[in-house]
Amino acid sequence: MSELALSTVVPATLPTHLSGMAGTNRAPASASRQIAANDDVAAIGLWLAEYHGSPHTFRSYRKEAERLLLWATQIRGKAVSSLTREDVLAYEAFLAQPLPTWCDESLARRGDHRRLFAGPLSERSQRQALGILSGLFNYLVRAGYLAGTPFALQPRSRRGRQGRRTIERYLDRALWQDVLVHVEQWPQASGRDRQRYERARWVLRLLYETALRASEAAQARESDLFHRRGCWWLRVTGKGGVEGDVPISEALMADFASYRAFHGLPVVPGSDSPRPLILGIAGRDAPLTATAVYLIVKEALGRVAEVVAPTDPVRAARLRRASTHWLRHTAATHQAEAGNPVHHIQHNLRHSSIATTSIYLHAEEDARHASTTQARATIPLPKERP
Structure with missing residues (x-):
């Protein structure tokens, strides 16, 4: 059903305890289900299908979903639908320092048998990856597939710092x-x-x-x-x-x-x-x-x-x-x-x-920088001692 399921980066089938069919964070049977998917790969594939109309977004989101699914099942030994807040914090640390085998330069940069990381992610790339995954979990909660999302526990102060940033990737x-x-x-x-x-x-x-x-x-x-x-x-x-x-x-x-x-x-x-x-x-x-x-x-x-x-x-x-x-x-x-x-x-x-x-x-930041540096320039420097 999904391109994620067809990718050989992710196994076509997972053992029952890793598939998510019995995930500890699965919504109760009495929940109002909006999707028929009953395992993690199928549920993630449905989320990805929502972005087929935007190829660049689709590729970016699939990359992050694949990384998380492989990390959860191969390194953490858990289904994605069993991940807790502790797991999310561990995954944050992993993004900052992935295993060398996940960054193997002998692997192709594209295709099914590709390397998953070029190296440790920058802070900005980490935020982007976690933001995408937060959107995935929110979708699965709204769909009645998951009971809750461990990303909801992210401290407000961290979210606030992200929200106040200004864009730097532009040409003057x-x-x-x-x-x-x-x-x-x-x-x-x-x-x-x-x-x-x-x-x-x-x-x-x-x-x-x-x-x-x-x-x-x-x-x-x-x-x-x-x-x-x-x-x-x-x-x-x-x-x-x-x-x-x-x-x-x-x-x-x-x-x-x-x-x-x-x-x-x-x-x-x-x-x-x-x-x-x-x-x-x-x-x-x-x-x-x-x-x-x-x-x-x-x-x-x-x-x-x-x-x-x-x-x-x-x-x-x-x-x-x-x-x-x-x-x-x-x-x-x-x-x-x-x-x-x-x-x-x-x-x-x-x-x-x-x-x-x-x-x-950027105008307010430019004005703050100018007023600060100009004020500094007006302070007389001490005379050199003889």
Whole structure:
């Protein structure tokens, strides 16, 4: 039923005491069950199925579910539906220091027989992993499969610190402008060079102007564009099937017309055309995957980093780390810095909570840093002793 069950990373069948059929945290038989799954793999597979419409999210969530299931059954000797708060704390420690065999570099990075960790997870990656698993357990509780979730006991102070963070994975305006300028300087002597230039130029502008996720950009079609009250909009279906309308500027539509003209297409998109906004290789109408969009961005930013590195290695390193999701964060941050109302940014990014959008508001932190460092600069330094 699930791709998790079909993966050879996780055994196709587990012994009864590890399968979860008799898990100590299973909801009582009298509970109102919303799912028919009766073992942990099937229940987790159903949770994953809720995210099939978002390939990137699905892969990320499956990775965390596989890690936990293997750790629980192979190392802890327990079913996932028998895990307690003590087990969760032990798993937190494991994420910070996984077994060497789980990080074996001789194993492939992808595929069924892959290594599960590249190494110890950073604090941020640990929080992300535990947040995903908390969502899994909450789902299984609501489904009537589990009696409770050990993640609910997480101290409020720790959750509070996470909620007050601001986003750091973005490019400041100067660096983003450098990216655009350097891409314009790419060689265009051959047809292949021109094609790579046109594609990178369009993909970078599309992701930045719309704050789309890579999967959303890959799925976007001409028919998703529409004109309302003299303005262009893009209808997007994002994570969890949430729909939203994203404003499209006249400048971006001009960039789209230029991109289409290069491929010999009419400058005005068809209102009922299924043609993707990002064309496949050599302009084919077959859509790219989210991974392909990701790689286009990584290659473009990497090329810019090579140019920047000799004079500014710090900024070059930042560009090498950046990805498609950085462009989403960059768009939101720049909108906030420009004074765009936070509820407008919330709708543009299609966040369910305005608290999520607030992580892009850096102005208060910038002001605090400036006032603190300027005050320090006014304190006279002691004279050197003779």
